[in-house]
Amino acid sequence: MSIERILVIGAGTMGRQIAMAAALAGYETTLNDIAENALDAARTELEGWLASRVTKGKLSADEAKAAIRRLVTSADLSTSATTADLVIEAAVEKLEIKQQIFKQLGQLTPPHAILTTNSSTLASSHVAQASGRPAQVCNMHFFNPALVMKCVEVVRNQHTSDHTVEKVMEVVRRLGKEPVLVHKEIPGFVANRIMGAMQREALDLAAAGVASIPDIDTTARTALGHPMGPFELMDLVGLDVIDFIAQATYAETGDEADKPHELIKLKVSDGHLGRKTGSGFYDY
Numbered sequence: 513m514s515i516e517r518i519l520v521i522g523a524g525t526m527g528r529q530i531a532m533a534a535a536l537a538g539y540e541t542t543l544n545d546i547a548e549n550a551l552d553a554a555r556t557e558l559e560g561w562l563a564s565r566v567t568k569g570k571l572s573a574d575e576a577k578a579a580i581r582r583l584v585t586s587a588d589l590s591t592s593a594t595t596a597d598l599v600i601e602a603a604v605e606k607l608e609i610k611q612q613i614f615k616q617l618g619q620l621t622p623p624h625a626i627l628t629t630n631s632s633t634l635a636s637s638h639v640a641q642a643s644g645r646p647a648q649v650c651n652m653h654f655f656n657p658a659l660v661m662k663c664v665e666v667v668r669n670q671h672t673s674d675h676t677v678e679k680v681m682e683v684v685r686r687l688g689k690e691p692v693l694v695h696k697e698i699p700g701f702v703a704n705r706i707m708g709a710m711q712r713e714a715l716d717l718a719a720a721g722v723a724s725i726p727d728i729d730t731t732a733r734t735a736l737g738h739p740m741g742p743f744e745l746m747d748l749v750g751l752d753v754i755d756f757i758a759q760a761t762y763a764e765t766g767d768e769a770d771k772p773h774e775l776i777k778l779k780v781s782d783g784h785l786g787r788k789t790g791s792g793f794y795d796y
């Protein structure tokens with residue numbers, strides 16, 4: 513069974529861009545959200561993005577039109593799920609909501625459909641049983657911004673079949689992205705574990721007074737070739753998000769090293785959440 517129709521659930525930061533990547537790659541794509549205003553905002557943003565690609569000469573007007581034609585938005589899961597070959601769930605990061613969605617998907621999608629979650633912190637085994645077809649479930653973890661970032665981590669759970677993995681990897685390649693197969697469910701998968709370890713070290717160095725925050729960032733950029741320093745990146749992601757990820761990881765591993773860092777907790781309790789609040793490790 514070849515995958516031709518993709519359903520993306522959740523039209524927020526991630527879902528809307530994943531859906532556009534799918535439509536551009538030639539898939540008949542439906543973007544679903546319970547909030548009509550999220551769907552409207554997604555359509556406006558994506559049409560603006562396509563127009564700017566055309567203006568810059570990166571996409572032809574015909575390609576842009578075809579992508580718009582292939583992308584349908586819908587707030588009605590019960591109809592959009594019935595024709596999906598692959599679902600990419602990118603709804604809000606709440607376990608009960610995701611379990612409810614996977615239960616519905618198990619009832620609504622055709623029996624061959626593969627069901628994936630884009631969750632960064634919830635491994636697919638948390639939702640696989642609710643779907644009633646755990647062999648056809650895995651994580652398909654995109655990075656932000658999903659239209660730009662090449663990596664997609666494909667994380668199998670203990671029940672995921674080889675066929676499911678192969679099909680999902682195939683889709684990732686057709687999206688023009690680079691699939692990375694993660695064989696074990698582990699908090700943070702691969703990329704966020706590497707990033708978390710670097711952030712922890714940077715926070716420890718700053719807390720111990722080894723070097724200033726700007727100097728640590730400068731080192732990461734000029735010695736290691738990172739596009740931005742760890743503190744600049746944490747400010748961009750949001751210090752509340754960094755704190756939330758650490759809490760979720762610590763709850764799962766119980767490893768003291770994964771505990772939210774004191775420096776982050778201080779910033780969060782003072783309301784300095786990074787760029788979005790105008791101050792974090794830096795002022796904006």
Ligand SMILES: NC(=O)c1ccc[n+]([C@@H]2O[C@H](COP(=O)([O-])OP(=O)(O)OC[C@H]3O[C@@H](n4cnc5c(N)ncnc54)[C@H](O)[C@@H]3O)[C@@H](O)[C@H]2O)c1
Nearest residue numbers: 522523524525526545546547550602603604630631632656
């Ligand atoms: N933001 C990131 O940088 C990032 C990166 C990788 C993965 N993720 C993962 O992607 C998922 C979505 O994150 P986001 O940042 O796009 O969130 P977001 O808050 O921007 O969007 C979530 C959307 O889900 C919708 N939603 C809530 N309940 C729903 C339901 N029952 N059915 C359909 N839609 C529903 C909301 O209306 C909202 O539009 C999360 O699982 C997150 O872990 C996020």
